Amino acid sequence: MYIDFILPLSIMFSMLAWTLIFRWYVHPVSNRYSTGQVLEPFLLLHSFRYIGLMFLMPGVTSEALDTRFAHPAAYGDLAAAVLAFIAIWALRSRLKSALAFVWVFNIWGLIDLLNAVVRGILFVPAGHFGAAHWIPATIVPLLLVSHMYIFFLLIKQIKKRAVTPGYEALEGRA
Numbered sequence: 001m002y003i004d005f006i007l008p009l010s011i012m013f014s015m016l017a018w019t020l021i022f023r024w025y026v027h028p029v030s031n032r033y034s035t036g037q038v039l040e041p042f043l044l045l046h047s048f049r050y051i052g053l054m055f056l057m058p059g060v061t062s063e064a065l066d067t068r069f070a071h072p073a074a075y076g077d078l079a080a081a082v083l084a085f086i087a088i089w090a091l092r093s094r095l096k097s098a099l100a101f102v103w104v105f106n107i108w109g110l111i112d113l114l115n116a117v118v119r120g121i122l123f124v125p126a127g128h129f130g131a132a133h134w135i136p137a138t139i140v141p142l143l144l145v146s147h148m149y150i151f152f153l154l155i156k157q158i159k160k161r162a163v164t165p166g167y168e169a170l171e172g173r174a
Contacts, residue, residue: 003127006126007129007133010136011136011137014137022145022146030153035099040088040091042149043102047084049077052116055069055073056074061130061131065123068123069120072116072119073116073119080108087101110151
């Protein structure tokens with residue numbers, strides 16, 4: 001197989017698999033819990049985005065990655081991890097503005113991932129991710145699918161508020 005097709009094919013299969021996992025397993029279970037309870041595990045997942053710093057470590061990739069990709073991807077992921085922790089703190093503290101923190105995290109996190117994907121396509125030759133290949137092949141699709149699911153939850157929350165006067169966003173927290 002031509003090497004230029006391996007990563008895109010991996011991403012495509014991973015996106016499909018993660019989408020089906022969310023559709024068949026995550027979504028049916030999430031309906032049993034409050035929005036805040038459902039959001040926390042997804043935010044915890046994104047708190048591991050510090051792993052993007054791996055793009056800066058010599059020896060993890062087959063050679064030093066172009067800084068036009070590596071620096072924005074690494075530091076953008078680190079910022080997303082920090083924002084995820086802040087959003088978790090806001091949810092667990094039951095702040096009235098907790099969902100606003102989740103919105104900020106989710107918008108930043110999605111833009112950061114899309115930026116990294118575009119920069120990766122433009123500045124990282126096929127095969128240069130080395131051992132870090134698993135990040136764009138498996139983890140990035142999971143993060144993209146979870147961002148879309150978080151948007152789904154946030155929009156669903158807005159619709160609930162519009163229909164139900166006095167509805168408390170984080171109602172039902174344990």
